[in-house]
Amino acid sequence: MSPERPRTNTSVDPVGDRLVALADDAVLGSTGYLLLKAGIHVGNEIEQAMRELGLSMRDLLVLSFVACLEGLSQQELSDRLALDPTLVVGLVDGLEERDLVRRAKDPDDRRRNMLVLTPAGERVRTDAIEAATAVQEEYLAPLTNEQRTVLRSMLFDVMAPRLPWLRPA
Amino acid sequence: MSPERPRTNTSVDPVGDRLVALADDAVLGSTGYLLLKAGIHVGNEIEQAMRELGLSMRDLLVLSFVACLEGLSQQELSDRLALDPTLVVGLVDGLEERDLVRRAKDPDDRRRNMLVLTPAGERVRTDAIEAATAVQEEYLAPLTNEQRTVLRSMLFDVMAPRLPWLRPA
DNA sequence: TATTGTTATACTCTATAACTATA
DNA sequence: TATAGTTATAGAGTATAACAATA
Numbered sequence: 001m002s003p004e005r006p007r008t009n010t011s012v013d014p015v016g017d018r019l020v021a022l023a024d025d026a027v028l029g030s031t032g033y034l035l036l037k038a039g040i041h042v043g044n045e046i047e048q049a050m051r052e053l054g055l056s057m058r059d060l061l062v063l064s065f066v067a068c069l070e071g072l073s074q075q076e077l078s079d080r081l082a083l084d085p086t087l088v089v090g091l092v093d094g095l096e097e098r099d100l101v102r103r104a105k106d107p108d109d110r111r112r113n114m115l116v117l118t119p120a121g122e123r124v125r126t127d128a129i130e131a132a133t134a135v136q137e138e139y140l141a142p143l144t145n146e147q148r149t150v151l152r153s154m155l156f157d158v159m160a161p162r163l164p165w166l167r168p169a
Numbered sequence: 170m171s172p173e174r175p176r177t178n179t180s181v182d183p184v185g186d187r188l189v190a191l192a193d194d195a196v197l198g199s200t201g202y203l204l205l206k207a208g209i210h211v212g213n214e215i216e217q218a219m220r221e222l223g224l225s226m227r228d229l230l231v232l233s234f235v236a237c238l239e240g241l242s243q244q245e246l247s248d249r250l251a252l253d254p255t256l257v258v259g260l261v262d263g264l265e266e267r268d269l270v271r272r273a274k275d276p277d278d279r280r281r282n283m284l285v286l287t288p289a290g291e292r293v294r295t296d297a298i299e300a301a302t303a304v305q306e307e308y309l310a311p312l313t314n315e316q317r318t319v320l321r322s323m324l325f326d327v328m329a330p331r332l333p334w335l336r337p338a
Numbered sequence: 339t340a341t342t343g344t345t346a347t348a349c350t351c352t353a354t355a356a357c358t359a360t361a
Numbered sequence: 362t363a364t365a366g367t368t369a370t371a372g373a374g375t376a377t378a379a380c381a382a383t384a
Contacts, residue, residue: 009249014339026298027229027298028230028237029235029335032304034325037208037331037332038208038299039205041211042204046201064194065197073342075343086344086345088343110342112342126197140300143327144329154316167191244366253352255352278364279368280361281365343380343381343383345378347378348377349369349380351372351374353372354374355371356369357369357381358366359367360365361362
């Protein structure tokens, strides 16, 4: 198979053997481990794509939640991001400095900051969605459209009991 | 649908509406984001299961790679774990102190540490595999066996071009 | 008295640089 | 001269504690 690899004194193919061995390992070849690695990889690639837009992946998630949930507070955002509230402060700070998000005091409870997208924020979000979608297109290229639908559906089924951050307010 | 939820003055179902809105978002409802979150979740659960055995998930990965790859060096292990070599030092230190892994000087290149499992390491690995497998069983419970096979296969296809750490030595 | 948001600080995790020993 | 492993240190990222404003 591999012409440049010299034959050893063993009768089996060490390359093929070891590959099979690793992929068949109860841990390294498990669905859970593959899921973990896939998540890390796709996350890294989205992160990189966002960096080219001057954003982080977290920035994109903030823009997404703020766009989808009217009157979202930082507290609720921290729940949905599964991120410490003190980290949300910095995230919103950065987006507000770039005029992508605005903090508006909730008139019904003046402790809360109601987060809203600015027009510039809407535009950046559109670009970011396009970039993130392109990354995923390429990432899932080995699958047919039908397979991607099946994959997404299965992930939904698996995650359904663990999706509180996607639940309504 | 939800009997305990009182009707509001809007004609639409706000709960269902906002859930659909989030799940339909191009980012928050995307396969990539679900993949990311699924990976994080399953990783956290495996980490917790390992903690009950006095291990980390990384410890399990080290045990797995050492068990599968004869004469594995720390350098190669760091590649396969996608972890800095200086971090591998600490990982192997910890496992060696607990007598689960042994460093043996490679006679052909005395700079290299050949890593091998001790009998105790084999036993602990067996227990850890059992625990990690149980976590995944429960995690994938919403899927049929057939669906799990399909999921694993699709993840393999997607990850195939990005699986150097599962390749032979 | 409790909660939202904020700041300052401490802690954890990781990477960088420099060293030893082998090659 | 280059590489495997190690150590010490600096840096990034995160969480904890304490505070002000509001309920």
